[in-house]
Amino acid sequence: MAHQPQIKIAATYMRGGTSKGVFFRLQDLPEAAQVPGAARDALLMRVIGSPDPYGKQIDGMGGATSSTSKTVIIAKSSRPDHDVDYLFGQVSIDKAFVDWSGNCGNLSAAVGPFAISAGLVDPSRIPRDGVATVRIWQANIGKTIIGHVPMTNGAVQETGDFELDGVTFPAAEVQLEFMDPAAEEEGAGGSMFPTGNLVDDLEVPGVGTLKATMINAGIPTIFVDAESIGYKGTELQDAINSDEKALAMFETIRAYGALRMGLIRHLDEIATRQHTPKVAFVAKPADYVASSGKRIGAGDVDLLVRAMSMGKLHHAMMGTAAVAIGTAAAISGTLVNLAAGGGAKKSVRFGHPSGTLRVGAEASESGGEWTVTKAIMSRSARVLMEGWVRVPQER
Structure with missing residues (x-):
C-alpha cells in the first residue's frame, strides 16, 4: 500500500503570555513554504492539525482554542535598526485557512527569547547578564516592537517570580514596547480612529x-x-x-x-x-x-x-x-x-x-x-519543547 513518508522540520513550541504556538526559523521551513502562499498555509495547517471538523486538533500541535492554534515565523531582519522580522499566522481550527491579518501580542513576548536562542540576534547586542533589547519588525502590521529579554550566564532567563494572570506558574518578566501602535489597516487610512470619532x-x-x-x-x-x-x-x-x-x-x-x-x-x-x-x-x-x-x-x-x-x-x-x-x-x-x-x-x-x-x-x-x-506591558515566555515537528510529505 502506497504511503506518504513524514518530513521533519526544526521547530520550537513556546508559551508567550497566555498563548502557545509553534515557532520556526524561516530558513528551516521547506523551500516552498519559505514564501507566502498556499504551500506555506497548507504546511502550517497540517502542523497545527487543521481543518478539524471535530474541533479538537488531535492530529496536530494545536490546542483547539484561539490561544493555542498559532504559528510564528522568525527571520533575521533586512530592515535597518531591527534584529528580526516576526510573522504571525492564526490558524483556523475548523476551516482551511490561516489568518495573516494581525499580530499576536502574547506571542510577541516569546519572539525575543526565541530569536536570541536561535542565533538570529547579533551576539554583540546580547549581554551575558542583564537585559537584552531585541528590535522586532512585526511584519503582519508593519510595526516595531521592542522586547526586553532578561539574560543570565549568557542564556535567556525563563524562570522567575513574575506572575501573569491566566498563566499557572511564575516566570521571568519580558517587557514589551509596542511602538506607534496605531494599526495601518487597508481602508482605514492609517487613522487610529477610522471613522474620525471617539464614539x-x-x-x-x-x-x-x-x-x-x-x-x-x-x-x-x-x-x-x-x-x-x-x-x-x-x-x-x-x-x-x-x-x-x-x-x-x-x-x-x-x-x-x-x-x-x-x-x-x-x-x-x-x-x-x-x-x-x-x-x-x-x-x-x-x-x-x-x-x-x-x-x-x-x-x-x-x-x-x-x-x-x-x-x-x-x-x-x-x-x-x-x-x-x-x-x-x-x-x-x-x-x-x-x-x-x-x-x-x-x-x-x-x-x-x-x-x-x-x-x-x-x-x-x-x-x-x-x-x-x-504602549507598554509585561508578559512572560518559556520554551515548552524543541526539536522537530513532523508532517506527512505532500505528494
Missing part, C-alpha cells in the same frame, strides 16, 4: 444601535458597553461560549463594525478574516471571581474588559487587544476611558476573566488627531 452609533441589525469606540491600535478593535448588550463585564467563558445566540450576536457586531471601519467592503468578507477585528465589551469596576477562583475586588481594577477571539470569549486577554485597551483608555472620551472613570490616563489595570493586567500608553493630541507613541 460612534453603530447600527447592528437584530441587535440595535450601539455606542461603539472603533480603534486601530495594536489590533483593530470594536469596544461596546457591556450593559448595552445585556452583560455586566464580570462574565467568564462559559457564560458566553455556551450560548450560540450570544456568539452569533458578537459575530454580527464584528461584521458591521469591520464594515464601518473600512476593513471589509462587503459583509460576506468577514468570514475570511476571523482574527481581526476584535470585539470587546467594557464596564465599570465590580467584584467578581476569576476563572482560577481568585477574588477580584472593584478596588483592584480601573475597569472590566471581556474580549472575543476567533468567535469565542478569550480566557484572559489578547496582548494586542490589551494594547488597544491601554491606548483607548489614554484618550479622554472613548468608551474605554469613560469606563475607567474618564480623564487623563497613562496606565490602567483592567479585570479580565483570568484576573487583572496593567497596560500603559503615551497619547497626545494635535490638530484634532490623536497619536500614541507607544
Whole structure:
C-alpha cells in the first residue's frame, strides 16, 4: 500500500503570555513554504492539525482554542535598526485557512527569547547578564516592537517570580514596547480612529444601535458597553461560549463594525478574516471571581474588559487587544476611558476573566488627531519543547 513518508522540520513550541504556538526559523521551513502562499498555509495547517471538523486538533500541535492554534515565523531582519522580522499566522481550527491579518501580542513576548536562542540576534547586542533589547519588525502590521529579554550566564532567563494572570506558574518578566501602535489597516487610512470619532452609533441589525469606540491600535478593535448588550463585564467563558445566540450576536457586531471601519467592503468578507477585528465589551469596576477562583475586588481594577477571539470569549486577554485597551483608555472620551472613570490616563489595570493586567500608553493630541507613541506591558515566555515537528510529505 502506497504511503506518504513524514518530513521533519526544526521547530520550537513556546508559551508567550497566555498563548502557545509553534515557532520556526524561516530558513528551516521547506523551500516552498519559505514564501507566502498556499504551500506555506497548507504546511502550517497540517502542523497545527487543521481543518478539524471535530474541533479538537488531535492530529496536530494545536490546542483547539484561539490561544493555542498559532504559528510564528522568525527571520533575521533586512530592515535597518531591527534584529528580526516576526510573522504571525492564526490558524483556523475548523476551516482551511490561516489568518495573516494581525499580530499576536502574547506571542510577541516569546519572539525575543526565541530569536536570541536561535542565533538570529547579533551576539554583540546580547549581554551575558542583564537585559537584552531585541528590535522586532512585526511584519503582519508593519510595526516595531521592542522586547526586553532578561539574560543570565549568557542564556535567556525563563524562570522567575513574575506572575501573569491566566498563566499557572511564575516566570521571568519580558517587557514589551509596542511602538506607534496605531494599526495601518487597508481602508482605514492609517487613522487610529477610522471613522474620525471617539464614539460612534453603530447600527447592528437584530441587535440595535450601539455606542461603539472603533480603534486601530495594536489590533483593530470594536469596544461596546457591556450593559448595552445585556452583560455586566464580570462574565467568564462559559457564560458566553455556551450560548450560540450570544456568539452569533458578537459575530454580527464584528461584521458591521469591520464594515464601518473600512476593513471589509462587503459583509460576506468577514468570514475570511476571523482574527481581526476584535470585539470587546467594557464596564465599570465590580467584584467578581476569576476563572482560577481568585477574588477580584472593584478596588483592584480601573475597569472590566471581556474580549472575543476567533468567535469565542478569550480566557484572559489578547496582548494586542490589551494594547488597544491601554491606548483607548489614554484618550479622554472613548468608551474605554469613560469606563475607567474618564480623564487623563497613562496606565490602567483592567479585570479580565483570568484576573487583572496593567497596560500603559503615551497619547497626545494635535490638530484634532490623536497619536500614541507607544504602549507598554509585561508578559512572560518559556520554551515548552524543541526539536522537530513532523508532517506527512505532500505528494
